[in-house]
Amino acid sequence: MTRTEFMTRLRRGLAGLPATTIADIVADHEAHFADALAEGRSEAEAAAALGDPDRLARELRADAGLRRWEETKSPSNAGAAIVALIGLGAIDIMFLLPLLMGVLGALFGFLVAVVALFVSGGFVFAMGPLAAPPGGPMTAFLAGVGLMATATFLGSLLTVATVGLFNAVVWYARLHFRLLKPAIENQG
């Protein structure tokens, strides 16, 4: 593989990362080729020693994805990290997917329940006092506030559980992160 081919494939594999990150990585590898050539190695030798550019790009992307998730716990970052890890083969999708679907389904069910509880709390809060409830308007009013507070509390528990779940997935993936294996194998 020539230097140009290597860099083209690396760049293509990195598409989607922030421009400064791509520029950094590209500069690192360009410098590597420059140093290798200065040492009298051929472009093909240098490229072979670096390993498969597609694979390197996937590793760099997966790492960037994990990093973003660790910095900011947002749903889109969680999604990006998972997708990047799947691309790397760090997560065995066939094994993990049914499990993940089950857990996500349960979480979603809880979310619906929490929202329903909050809405019914709001209803009791707003309408209860008008409906001449047992115990007087004040009781209905307070019961409504209580239901909404409970829903908010359960909602925050749910958020913590969801973040915990994705952390567990990231931990699992790191455990199985076969970052070096291909590069070492490529040498043989």
Next chain:
Amino acid sequence: MPEAIEIQLKKGVLALCVLALLSRSDSYAYEIASRLAKDIDMGEGTIYPLMRRMQSDGLVETYLVESQSGPPRKYYRLTSAGRASFTQQKAEWAAFTTAVEDILGAAA
């Protein structure tokens, strides 16, 4: 199977080796990569993901040095967190290898 063990071992010690090289003197990626490729037979490409990770973990930092030929070269040096991590990992490694040596010696 022996290959699998070898890969796992290399994977585990690679970061430690980079810390060790940088603890002796600042260096640039190509130099680190060719040194490790020669001595422990690792793929040169692995150095770049590793250096990026170590940098974002705050173990190393970079600075540019002008070179006569071509663009300025990016050097890596250990941060104080990197030094602390090296000291700790080195002690862990020593304890681990001693324990393994003992077991291997006992088995022979």
